[in-house]
Amino acid sequence: MQVNRRFTASGAASVTAAALLLAASAARAEDAPSVEKSAEATPSSLDLRLTLSSFLYREVGEDAPALVDQGAPLESASPVKRYFGDLRVELGGGGVTLDARVRQTTSQRFQSGASGGGEYEIRALSYRLGGPARSLAIGRQYVDGVAGSKIDGLAFRQRLVKPVTATLFAGAFPVLGSRSLETDYPTIRMEDGSDGARLVPLAGGLGFGIETASYHGDLGVAAVYIPQTVPMATTQEASRVFTSASGYLRAGTVAEVYHFLLLDIAGQNRTSLTNGSLGVTLHPTPVLQVGASVNHVSTDALQIATRNLLEDPDPTAIGIVQNNIAVIRVSQDAARATASLALAHQRFEISAAGGVHRRPEVSVRLSDGSGAVAFPEARNIDASFAILDRRSIGGTRLSLMGSLTQPLGDTAPNAARGTTLRAAGSKAFARERGQLEIDLMIGRFRTLGGSGDCTTSLEVLTCYGLTRTQLAQVGALASWRVSREWLVLADAHVGYRDSTSSTLAGQIVWPHLYTVSGFVRAQWRFH
Numbered sequence: 001m002q003v004n005r006r007f008t009a010s011g012a013a014s015v016t017a018a019a020l021l022l023a024a025s026a027a028r029a030e031d032a033p034s035v036e037k038s039a040e041a042t043p044s045s046l047d048l049r050l051t052l053s054s055f056l057y058r059e060v061g062e063d064a065p066a067l068v069d070q071g072a073p074l075e076s077a078s079p080v081k082r083y084f085g086d087l088r089v090e091l092g093g094g095g096v097t098l099d100a101r102v103r104q105t106t107s108q109r110f111q112s113g114a115s116g117g118g119e120y121e122i123r124a125l126s127y128r129l130g131g132p133a134r135s136l137a138i139g140r141q142y143v144d145g146v147a148g149s150k151i152d153g154l155a156f157r158q159r160l161v162k163p164v165t166a167t168l169f170a171g172a173f174p175v176l177g178s179r180s181l182e183t184d185y186p187t188i189r190m191e192d193g194s195d196g197a198r199l200v201p202l203a204g205g206l207g208f209g210i211e212t213a214s215y216h217g218d219l220g221v222a223a224v225y226i227p228q229t230v231p232m233a234t235t236q237e238a239s240r241v242f243t244s245a246s247g248y249l250r251a252g253t254v255a256e257v258y259h260f261l262l263l264d265i266a267g268q269n270r271t272s273l274t275n276g277s278l279g280v281t282l283h284p285t286p287v288l289q290v291g292a293s294v295n296h297v298s299t300d301a302l303q304i305a306t307r308n309l310l311e312d313p314d315p316t317a318i319g320i321v322q323n324n325i326a327v328i329r330v331s332q333d334a335a336r337a338t339a340s341l342a343l344a345h346q347r348f349e350i351s352a353a354g355g356v357h358r359r360p361e362v363s364v365r366l367s368d369g370s371g372a373v374a375f376p377e378a379r380n381i382d383a384s385f386a387i388l389d390r391r392s393i394g395g396t397r398l399s400l401m402g403s404l405t406q407p408l409g410d411t412a413p414n415a416a417r418g419t420t421l422r423a424a425g426s427k428a429f430a431r432e433r434g435q436l437e438i439d440l441m442i443g444r445f446r447t448l449g450g451s452g453d454c455t456t457s458l459e460v461l462t463c464y465g466l467t468r469t470q471l472a473q474v475g476a477l478a479s480w481r482v483s484r485e486w487l488v489l490a491d492a493h494v495g496y497r498d499s500t501s502s503t504l505a506g507q508i509v510w511p512h513l514y515t516v517s518g519f520v521r522a523q524w525r526f527h
Contacts (some may be wrong), residue, residue, distance in 0.1 A: 176305075
């Protein structure tokens with residue numbers, strides 16, 4: 001986790017609302033449905049898929065008050081503009097696997113992924129020798145049996161007995177989270193500000209997989225080591241050993257159980273649970289489904305690589321870091337329960353869910369060494385409901401969803417209460433070759449505990465922790481299957497947000513913000 005040491009909680013609910021609107025648009029862009037994937041290609045088959053996507057997000061605001069007395073007002077309170085054009089190529093067949101992406105992005109500091117310009121990502125590029133019982137894969141690939149580790153190297157797979165397969169792998173280990181060839185293996189920054197060698201971690205491990213008609217699972221162990229010398233890095237930061245396990249069990253038609261475990265056992269994080277999930281889904285009757293799950297997730301990154309990217313020594317002041325960024329390991333725990341009931345021969349469905357979330361206290365040391373700013377432990381609960389009519393008037397599919405988030409225990413200044421409501425209607429046309437969905441979402445958020453009454457800027461949560469935000473968004477998503485090979489998607493949404501805050505300066509009415517997002521995708525597939 002990256003934490004700004006000059007962090008303030010001003011407009012916490014406004015930030016939450018802004019993130020919600022942008023995340024909804026981005027999620028639609030990244031997760032828009034694509035042509036369904038085929039089974040694994042045989043050596044004599046070829047599966048080629050080309051996907052062209054474009055996304056635009058624009059945020060503008062009314063003029064904001066001047067920052068100084070008698071100064072000029074700011075023309076726009078939020079001149080945010082994000083755009084990307086993305087071309088993805090997927091190829092499988094004859095032992096070859098290719099998954100590559102070229103993305104052109106805006107060059108602004110809030111751009112995700114690369115800081116701007118182009119991203120050139122190779123997700124997979126490998127060639128497989130051998131058959132189902134024994135094979136060797138060469139190139140960039142994911143080792144599913146060991147937490148989906150991504151390597152540039154070799155992976156040898158051997159079937160031990162019919163349901164059990166072993167995988168032995170070794171190779172270079174690209175930086176976690178990298179989305180471009182330029183950042184897969186970053187250049188080490190030296191203490192005098194010059195660039196050193198490339199940071200190339202090495203990884204290797206062993207995994208076992210089992211697959212039967214009712215169960216499949218994996219168990220593996222891997223190690224990561226960085227042979228290069230990184231200034232001010234500790235021995236523990238240069239190595240990591242972890243183990244992973246995952247599985248899915250289906251007990252007839254009554255129950256399903258799944259789990260995932262990623263456990264660090266040595267190195268940078270010593271012994272700690274990085275990611276763990278356990279869930280069960282029950283089907284007591286054909287019309288009723290209930291489920292429960294628990295989850296723990298923590299920061300998963302090579303600290304030495306992350307620190308190298310964040311530190312920026314000043315060449316004129318050797319050894320002094322001129323930034324305000326810190327790397328902190330933060331975890332979160334959650335427990336959820338769900339229930340769904342189908343009525344009238346599956347026409348109607350009523351669903352409800354609830355969860356409890358916890359984030360431990362986070363302490364951020366100040367850059368001058370004078371102390372630390374503590375962000376207290378946060379706990380909250382959420383509840384949601386949904387009503388679905390699959391065959392409404394004229395064959396329209398209608399849904400209504402609502403959610404509530406409420407802090408638990410003492411009202412920490414950074415906790416927020418929020419409610420959202422979403423209504424949607426969709427309908428297929430042209431013999432189900434096309435589909436149109438229109439949706440409306442409204443929300444309201446309010447931080448709790450902050451009073452604006454503080455005596456020092458270090459009390460960031462007290463000084464800037466009281467904000468009220470209201471937002472709304474409306475738009476449509478359309479898809480059209482032009483032919484067996486072509487699929488086109490288009491999405492457009494507009495939004496509105498207003499916020500007020502209580503600070504040392506008194507009540508502040510923030511300028512109204514307006515958002516526009518658009519997404520277009522065209523996909524061609526040859527199979």
